[in-house]
Amino acid sequence: MDKLKQLFWLLIFSYLGEILSLIISRFVTIPGSVIGMVILFLALHFNILPIEKVDDVGTWLTDNMAFLFVPAGVGLMTQFEVLGGNVWWQLLIILFVTTALMMWCVGTVVQKQIDKRQNKGAKK
Template sequence: MKQIKQLFWIFLFSLLGEVISALLSQFIAIPGSVIGMVLLFCALHFKWIKMEQVDEVGTWLTNNMGIFFVPAGVGLMSNFGVLANTWWQLLVIMAITTMLMMGFVGRIVQVIKSKEVKAETNITGSLEEIEVEVDVI
């Protein structure tokens, strides 16, 4: 019964995401599953629902995520004739976007790390100033 309740919450947010996606489809194309995940994240963050209400089923779903890639793989295999004419273009696009994304993520990590180092330096510097003042007194 507990798993059914947890699955209900996940399906509820998925349904809400699909409804919002359908309403927004005239203006912008955002997948309903993405909107549902964002809504679930917000509900968990603001503690509208507790983690215990989705934890067990959510863990099972992420542990078995490979199941969800089977339909996409079958779709690629069944449309191989269409993709055969443009495979090299797809390969170039994938290579370029992968390199751009790696560079972008690397740069973001460097910025975050440098901010952390500056914050640690400021804290350490403040502590040293306090120690110096204590020694003077």
């Protein structure tokens, strides 16, 4: 019964995200699942929802994440003729450019945090 309660909490936040997504869809399109995850993160971060209320089900979901990606992979394979045409090189360019940008952004943020901590240590 405890696992059902934990699943209930996750579904509540997912449902809240879907509702908010519908409300803000006139201004910006953000998937409800993303909004729900952000709300769940904030609730956990600010101790509105204790981690114990979602820990077991959350661990189970992350342990079985590969299994949950199977439908998305099958969906891609059903559209293989679209992806296999002249689109593949565009996807490769997008893949490399976004990967390079993400690596640059993460590297910059991490380096600034390291410099910030070293400067704090030097001031003491």
